[in-house]
Each structure stands twice: as C-alpha cells, then as structure tokens.
Amino acid sequence: MRKKIVAGNWKMNKNLAETGNLLGELKGRVDQIDNVEVIVAPTFTNLYYSFEQLRETTITVAAQNMHQAANGAFTGEISADMLKSIGVETVILGHSERRAHFGETDAILKEKVVTAIQKEMTVIFCFGEELNDRKSDKHFDLVASQLKNALFDLDKSAWSQIILAYEPVWAIGTGETASPKQAQEMHAFIRKTIAKAFDQQIADQVSILYGGSVKPANAKEIFAKQDVDGGLIGGAALDAESFEAIVRAI
Numbered sequence: 082m083r084k085k086i087v088a089g090n091w092k093m094n095k096n097l098a099e100t101g102n103l104l105g106e107l108k109g110r111v112d113q114i115d116n117v118e119v120i121v122a123p124t125f126t127n128l129y130y131s132f133e134q135l136r137e138t139t140i141t142v143a144a145q146n147m148h149q150a151a152n153g154a155f156t157g158e159i160s161a162d163m164l165k166s167i168g169v170e171t172v173i174l175g176h177s178e179r180r181a182h183f184g185e186t187d188a189i190l191k192e193k194v195v196t197a198i199q200k201e202m203t204v205i206f207c208f209g210e211e212l213n214d215r216k217s218d219k220h221f222d223l224v225a226s227q228l229k230n231a232l233f234d235l236d237k238s239a240w241s242q243i244i245l246a247y248e249p250v251w252a253i254g255t256g257e258t259a260s261p262k263q264a265q266e267m268h269a270f271i272r273k274t275i276a277k278a279f280d281q282q283i284a285d286q287v288s289i290l291y292g293g294s295v296k297p298a299n300a301k302e303i304f305a306k307q308d309v310d311g312g313l314i315g316g317a318a319l320d321a322e323s324f325e326a327i328v329r330a331i
C-alpha cells in the first residue's frame with residue numbers, strides 16, 4: 082500500500098509567533114490522523130522551533146530547500162547535515178519557485194537529490210509543466226524529461242526515500258487547478274514512466290502528490306483519483322482549519 086501524504090509548504094510566510102500559533106492549532110487538528118502522513122515545511126528560521134513543538138506528534142517537519150554541497154563557502158546556504166542536526170529529515174526539492182526565481186536547473190536538482198539520498202533524507206521532489214508546455218501539448222514530454230534528468234540515475238534502493246509532487250506551474254497560487262481527470266492522467270503517466278525506467282514495484286510504491294491550488298472544496302475529488310496519493314499544499318496550508326479539511330479529504 083502506498084503512503085497517503087498531505088504536506089504543507091508554507092513558503093516565505095509566518096514569523097516565529099505566527100508559526101507557534103499555527104503549529105499549536107495543527108497539534109489539535111491533524112496529529113495522530115490514521116492513514117495519512119502529515120508534513121509541514123516552515124521557513125528555515127523556524128524549523129528547529131517547529132521540530133521541538135511537534136516532537137511528540139505524528140506531524141513531520143520538512144525543509145523547503147537545501148544546498149547540494151556537504152559544507153563550505155556557500156554564503157547563505159543550508160546543508161543536509163545542518164537540517165539533520167536539528168531533527169529535520171525531509172526536504173522539498175525542485176519547487177517551481179526555486180526553478181523560476183533561483184535558477185535551479187535539472188542538473189542542480191540532480192545533485193541536490195543525490196546529496197539528500199546519501200544523507201538518508203526523504204525528498205519531496207517537485208516538477209511540473211508551465212502553461213505554454215500544456216498548450217503546445219508538450220506537458221508529458223516535459224514532465225518525463227524533468228524526472229529523467231534529476232532522478233533516473235538513482236539506484237533503485239533510493240526510491241524508498243522519494244516522494245513525488247506533480248505541480249503544474251499554471252495551477253500554483255493561481256486558483257486554477259488541474260481537473261481531477263488531468264491530475265489522474267498525468268499521475269498515471271508518471272507511474273508508467275517510472276515503471277519503464279526502473280520497475281513496476283517501484284512505480285507502484287512511490288507516493289505521487291498533486292499540488293496547485295488544492296483547497297478544501299476540491300481536495301476530495303482530486304484525492305479520490307487512483308494515482309493521486311495526496312497533496313502538496315501552499316496557500317491553504319497557512320490556515321489550520323483549511324489544512325485540516327484537506328488532510329481529512331484523503
């Protein structure tokens with residue numbers, strides 16, 4: 082059975098006090114929920130505090146990014162060891178905002194994934210097409226190449242540490258969602274692509290999350306699809322009530 086997962090990507094939102102408030106609410110709402118793994122990704126400055134706050138709960142803390150090098154002269158960057166030393170063992174890599182605003186290419190992401198896997202972290206690997214790609218019917222090719230370039234040189238054994246998050250860029254923060262049918266179609270394609278490159282068992286085991294304007298009103302329909310194993314939630318994860326509603330929609 083594949084794991085069902087709902088992860089909240091808080092992006093560059095919530096200062097320390099606000100983080101404390103949201104975590105306090107989440108502890109009362111989404112701790113110990115059967116059959117769903119709940120993950121939250123606060124900003125770097127609040128990661129250790131979040132880990133401490135959630136230590137006794139079933140909610141996992143993830144980072145939103147990390148550097149590919151082990152350490153060294155990379156001013157402003159954060160390493161896998163630093164994350165692990167504060168209890169953070171999961172990292173989001175490849176988010177479209179990192180790709181678009183911070184120049185993260187498939188090649189860089191490949192290095193980041195390799196480092197995270199070597200450091201025994203879990204990776205939530207994000208990818209997805211832009212509107213142009215979909216309009217010109219290149220979305221399947223684009224997604225296949227993002228997966229291939231960053232992930233297909235991994236050993237089979239690495240896949241137990243990978244969670245995939247398909248996030249069509251045109252649906253992120255726009256209020257525009259892929260229809261449940263579009264999401265299912267792409268998720269099935271992703272699974273098939275992984276089965277071809279690795280094997281069916283790996284393809285069947287990997288959790289594939291959908292991300293892009295998931296809200297309480299549309300979560301159930303999207304999560305009901307066979308190859309959708311949960312969601313990566315941005316805006317709606319910043320409010321405890323709506324995040325809980327999405328978690329309970331699984």
Ligand code: PGA
Nearest residue numbers: 253254293294314315316
């Ligand atoms: P959104 O963001 O839910 O606000 O569209 C999703 C994401 O960027 O992970």
